[in-house]
């Protein structure tokens with residue numbers, strides 16, 4: 001997949017990535033011969049525990065933090081829930097009078113829904129808007145923080161547009177106001193160097209960075225120490241923050257993926273920028289009237305979210321291109337097609353959002369893939385346009 005002139009061209013790496021072959025190889029023994037429970041006090045258990053701790057160090061190294069600040073979870077959805085609900089509930093239980101939680105309209109659903117859930121427990125949600133490029137205004141953040149705030153949750157890179165927020169600047173403002181700062185790093189980790197200065201909590205997911213699905217982590221700052229109420233009751237693993245037997249194979253795969261990402265990220269980002277810009281140049285040449293979403297903002301290397309010319313519905317174009325695996329700016333919820341709330345927050349109309357395609361290149365994308373995808377998409381979009 002993603003290779004050669006025939007077959008499927010995968011251009012949806014922001015949705016998920018395949019496991020790197022080295023990741024699969026590293027995981028295999030831990031499914032079979034090395035099956036010990038990492039919490040058991042015997043040889044096989046200790047062997048698994050040592051592998052878990054090596055992987056914890058790899059994930060910590062990728063983020064520039066200490067291994068004991070990493071809590072393994074089932075993914076970024078759980079890490080985001082644990083960070084937001086865990087921090088808010090812990091502080092409220094200690095008698096903290098603050099109730100405000102600030103987030104942004106373009107966050108992942110799991111962040112927005114976690115904050116919504118807290119509203120029903122008496123917390124106050126403030127959801128900041130973004131500008132036409134998808135960026136948060138630091139002044140709007142300052143304004144929201146005038147009311148004493150418990151926690152701010154912001155993503156580093158958006159999963160639909162690749163637009164980056166200025167986390168160091170926003171985190172400094174949040175710190176100045178005494179609130180906890182949580183960052184959803186699911187799209188940035190493993191693709192770009194991250195800075196967790198002034199950040200208290202940060203979520204990552206292995207399957208967005210060529211590791212396995214079903215494993216992620218939450219960075220929980222130790223100095224000063226951030227305390228959380230766990231989401232589930234159980235055996236008290238992960239220092240009481242996340243009960244449940246650790247999935248050794250997935251954690252080993254995550255560690256391998258972190259090492260690989262750290263070793264290759266610079267060259268790979270440059271290669272992806274080249275391919276992504278080439279794809280954009282071909283589409284722009286072939287489809288007058290096409291627009292680039294978030295064009296004025298810094299973006300992730302592989303991300304390209306485009307608005308097709310008048311009359312071209314993205315769903316129709318993708319249906320006419322079965323060999324291109326990409327996403328649209330809409331999601332089918334229950335019976336209807338709803339425009340992407342990320343794009344509408346960037347002031348696109350529902351009609352424009354229905355013309356948006358989310359394309360993303362990754363490690364196995366080649367120049368031949370880009371050329372073939374561009375010609376397939378251009379032909380399909382031209383055929384969809386009314387004359």
Ligand SMILES: *Cc1c(COP(=O)(O)O)cnc(C)c1O
Nearest residue numbers: 075076077108159186187205216
């Ligand atoms: C994928 C993603 C998530 C959810 O991660 P899972 O590990 O699939 O639960 C959260 N936030 C962002 C920005 C993502 O891209």
